[in-house]
Amino acid sequence: MNSGEILYSAGKNDECLTPAYAVAPIVKYIPMGATVWCPFDKADSKFVTQISKHNPVTYSHIDDNEDYFLREPDRWDVMVSNPPFTGKREIFERALSFEKPFALMMSNTWLNDSAPKQLFRFKMLQLLMFDKRIHFSCGGVVDKRTTFSTSYFCWNFLPAQIIMETLRR
Numbered sequence: 001m002n003s004g005e006i007l008y009s010a011g012k013n014d015e016c017l018t019p020a021y022a023v024a025p026i027v028k029y030i031p032m033g034a035t036v037w038c039p040f041d042k043a044d045s046k047f048v049t050q051i052s053k054h055n056p057v058t059y060s061h062i063d064d065n066e067d068y069f070l071r072e073p074d075r076w077d078v079m080v081s082n083p084p085f086t087g088k089r090e091i092f093e094r095a096l097s098f099e100k101p102f103a104l105m106m107s108n109t110w111l112n113d114s115a116p117k118q119l120f121r122f123k124m125l126q127l128l129m130f131d132k133r134i135h136f137s138c139g140g141v142v143d144k145r146t147t148f149s150t151s152y153f154c155w156n157f158l159p160a161q162i163i164m165e166t167l168r169r
Contacts, residue, residue: 016082017045017046017137018047018105019169020046021168022167024050025128025152025165026103026152027054029103029157029159035056035057035058035076036056036076037059037081038051038058038059038060038079038081039079039083040061040084041061042059042063043059047059068083068091072098077100078101078102078103082105083104089119092104092115092153093119096155100156101154104154105150105151106153107148108148108151110153116153125155126156126158126160127153127154127161127162128152128158129162135169
């Protein structure tokens with residue numbers, strides 16, 4: 001499997017950066033002391049910078065020849081990140097295969113797809129949802145006209161199946 005083909009399409013929404021205000025709500029659900037793997041992130045990612053204030057973090061990114069489908073850190077307890085939109089089914093299949101808690105950001109439109117219904121049929125999907133849309137930065141430009149809402153799609157991570165949070169920009 002070549003993750004360069006699966007993870008990144010010609011689409012412009014595969015490498016959009018998550019703002020700090022969208023990372024903050026998930027941080028409080030990360031167990032204190034847990035090592036967090038951010039598998040789609042670089043050192044300056046808001047996931048890495050925000051989470052590392054409270055927990056040890058290991059991160060990896062395809063641009064650094066660290067392939068999510070081929071690499072797994074030696075030690076990690078939970079996974080948190082915003083994966084590429086392309087190849088989301090394969091990304092969630094791999095996340096579930098680790099049998100470790102995760103919180104991966106995804107467009108709520110994915111709930112209309114059959115993939116999450118199949119993947120989470122016997123594993124309880126948890127959602128951390130927001131009161132407003134997130135404005136991602138794509139190509140250095142913050143898109144304030146986001147046409148979709150986003151949630152953290154989680155497994156074995158949250159204290160309830162659905163939690164609503166307020167985004168504080």
